[in-house]
Amino acid sequence: MAAAAGEEVPNKRVVLKRYVTGFPSEDDMEVVTATARLAVPPGSTAMVVKNLYVSCDPYMRGRMTKHEWPSYVPDFVLGEVLVNFGVSRVIASGHPDFKVGDLVWGMTGWEEYTLVPKPESFFKIHHPEFPLSYYTGVLGMPGLTAWAGFFDVGKPKKGDYVFVSAASGAVGQLVGQLAKLTGCYVVGSAGSDEKVNLLKTKFGFDEAFNYKKEQDLDAALTRYFPEGIDIYFENVGGPTLEAVLSNMRNHGRIPVCGMISQYNLEQPEGVHNLFQIVAKRLRMEGFMVFDYFSEYYKFEEEMAGYLKEGKITYVEDIAEGLERAPGALIGLYSGRNVGKQLVAVARE
Amino acid sequence: MAAAAGEEVPNKRVVLKRYVTGFPSEDDMEVVTATARLAVPPGSTAMVVKNLYVSCDPYMRGRMTKHEWPSYVPDFVLGEVLVNFGVSRVIASGHPDFKVGDLVWGMTGWEEYTLVPKPESFFKIHHPEFPLSYYTGVLGMPGLTAWAGFFDVGKPKKGDYVFVSAASGAVGQLVGQLAKLTGCYVVGSAGSDEKVNLLKTKFGFDEAFNYKKEQDLDAALTRYFPEGIDIYFENVGGPTLEAVLSNMRNHGRIPVCGMISQYNLEQPEGVHNLFQIVAKRLRMEGFMVFDYFSEYYKFEEEMAGYLKEGKITYVEDIAEGLERAPGALIGLYSGRNVGKQLVAVARE
Incomplete structure (x- = not known):
């Protein structure tokens, strides 16, 4: 049953349980259930998204360690949801450029629903004729x-x-x-x-x-x-x-x-x-x-063209459900994945 | 007494006695006296130069080792004279662009006189108002x-x-x-x-x-x-x-x-x-x-300008005579030199 805007709903999420030294394990993360409110505060330009796919990327390992000095990307916060690029559908928005139903990709949470304070950091999806998961990979x-x-x-x-x-x-x-x-x-x-x-x-x-x-x-x-x-x-x-x-x-x-x-x-x-x-x-x-995000839409058109013409082919490795996300992430470092690793959070 | 063209004269030179592993020593080189003929073969476009200054440069260490595979610069040859950039005066020439008396710099021998088969690899010296030794360094x-x-x-x-x-x-x-x-x-x-x-x-x-x-x-x-x-x-x-x-x-x-x-x-x-x-x-x-030799004359004018205006100052460390050349070269690797290390072969 789809959640209506404004409702408070359970929100399954993957949180970091402890900072990692050496090889990470599934136990460093934990799948918990919090709650999410499917509305934005009045007057805010935030949006709420329903996450469809989240990406597992090697660079995330750096964020699982506590750095003494600021790293090039922020460390994850203990007990907080992991964040990374994902594909989402807008389900509530106070932002003039994003409306309910829009398909977007950007930095989101490893959870079912995410409140995005700055929607302008997200990209619109112009080619929904491809599998949406492609926007965590070949088109993302x-x-x-x-x-x-x-x-x-x-x-x-x-x-x-x-x-x-x-x-x-x-x-x-x-x-x-x-x-x-x-x-x-x-x-x-x-x-x-x-x-x-x-x-x-x-x-x-x-x-x-x-x-x-x-x-x-x-x-x-x-x-x-x-x-x-x-x-x-x-x-x-x-x-x-x-x-x-x-x-x-x-x-x-x-x-x-x-x-x-x-x-x-x-x-x-x-x-x-x-x-x-x-x-x-x-x-x-x-x-x-x-540094290349300003060229993204140009890239999206070029790559969509290659895909349509059959000039580029693409293989992905999809883990089903947030429960499998910790294992999927860790698998990257032993090379268990075949092709682009991602997690399907919801198939709708 | 100046040697006249055509004459055969003694030619002091520094040769490589053995290939080096680890830290080089003076004993890896030897100063010997060979002979040089101060003329070019009839019909040849070679030139004979009298060497005034030769340069000691760190990269020479690589040439003192025998490489299994070709290195980016050729290994020195055992028993043969060391070669490197130096400042010279032409004393015999079959090449239309180089005449007796020209001051030049280029890849020459660590010896008093060198037969240069390809004079076109040498540069002319356009600013003899500076110490000629500068052409092993700031102007070279x-x-x-x-x-x-x-x-x-x-x-x-x-x-x-x-x-x-x-x-x-x-x-x-x-x-x-x-x-x-x-x-x-x-x-x-x-x-x-x-x-x-x-x-x-x-x-x-x-x-x-x-x-x-x-x-x-x-x-x-x-x-x-x-x-x-x-x-x-x-x-x-x-x-x-x-x-x-x-x-x-x-x-x-x-x-x-x-x-x-x-x-x-x-x-x-x-x-x-x-x-x-x-x-x-x-x-x-x-x-x-x-890779920048084609820009040398442009550089020479620019740097000569800075020197004249006092915008660039320059310190060199001159060893007197080829006998001191092996020690001067080795001194580079322990940092004994203060400023640009070179060897004065002849002051005229």
Whole structure:
């Protein structure tokens, strides 16, 4: 039964139970039931949304640790609901630009209903003909991340040799396909044979390999890139980065999107061959999707076009229900997900 | 007595006696006397030069090791003369663009006379009113390095906070002064109180410190840069880079010129906090002066102007005679030099 505006209803939510050091576990989170009022205070420009899908993204690990100094994104608050990007329907609004029934995506809670104080931070969904879950991925934050990082930071040219780590993940699968659309030669690495198979048969990577089966990653990269690597789309960090640096070509570029291999280590691993940055005149450049939000609607149209034309394909891994959200999030760090991990909160 | 063209004369030279692992010593080189013919073969476009000054540069360490794979600059050859940038006078030439008496700088031998097969790789000296030794430094390769690295890679803006390591060296002293000319706030680090004093009193750095006296470099940088660092001109690598990464500001830039602290280590030190590249959206970019040689004459005029106007000052450390060249080169790696290290081969 749909909840009417103004009503007070139960509100299932995922809260952070304790701050994490090392590898997170499901027990660090807890699914509890609070209440939500499905109305906005009179005169307010807030909105209330019903959450349909919430996204599980690797960067969330940083928010589960208490930092002494402010981090680039705020730490989660103990006992409070986790927040991340999600797809929602507006069910009450005091904001002139958002009306009841609108489909939106933005930073919401891991809960059934969320009061959004600043609706202007949300994006409207212009292509509801696609599965709405796509707005946590290919048409949302990870899609914009892949697009901005590959094109704006990577500056690809036709014929470039491109290597993507975590290549079957939300961002990696899209980077590889955008690289193919650009006329690049693309190799991806992933952590299971099933994922490697996806890369080759579904996403059109030229080659792919299971990094867990490689004794010597440096040698593997030399085998896959006898001419060297022009662009390395960095998702993992640590020893992979070190092996890649030895295999880069002169004037290569490394858009640095994330370093998931390091997020759960109390002491991150060292990278020893940074002198390659001089010797090969490399550019390593970090970026954040937030800096590209002003280009989102342009991106949305471009990516929607690729999807319609069948030029981009997309694989997601959907956990059903908020009860499964803690496990889905943690699975990212052991690579349990196949494709973009998200949680379906409600299917309507 | 000046040697006449065509004559065969003794030719003192510094040769590499053995390939180096770890810290180099004077014994790795040897000063020997060969002979040189002061003429070019008939029909050749080669030239013979008399070397006046040769430069000691940190990057030479890489050429003293035998590499399994081709390095970015060729390894020195055992028993052969060391080569590096130097200032020379043409004493015989078959090349239409170079005539006897021309003052030039370019890649020459650590010897009295050098046969240059490709004179077109040399630059003409347009400002002999300065000490000719300046063409191994402020008006030569290190000057162009500082200028290109700071302006083209660093992309400074007025008001930027700039940190320079190895700041009293050939490149560092110029980067700091170019940064001041650009309206930046500049702090330099060096390895002795004498050098720190130079930075503050002669080169106009806003602040400077002796890194050997700092227990905690991270804390020192936080003290000197409470607002963080916009540009780090990287000359040293290793733990300094790690401390700097923690103190960079969002969208900071790190032109990577060299990593002298790592050159003599058999296993380079690891840098553990590269995730800062993502968190702060940093750009780390290696560069090489060779890529900027086409801009040299433009640079030469600009820098000559600064020198004439007293806007740039310059300190060099001159070893007299090729006998002292091995010691001068090795001194770079323990920081014995104060200012730009070079060797005077002949004062005429």
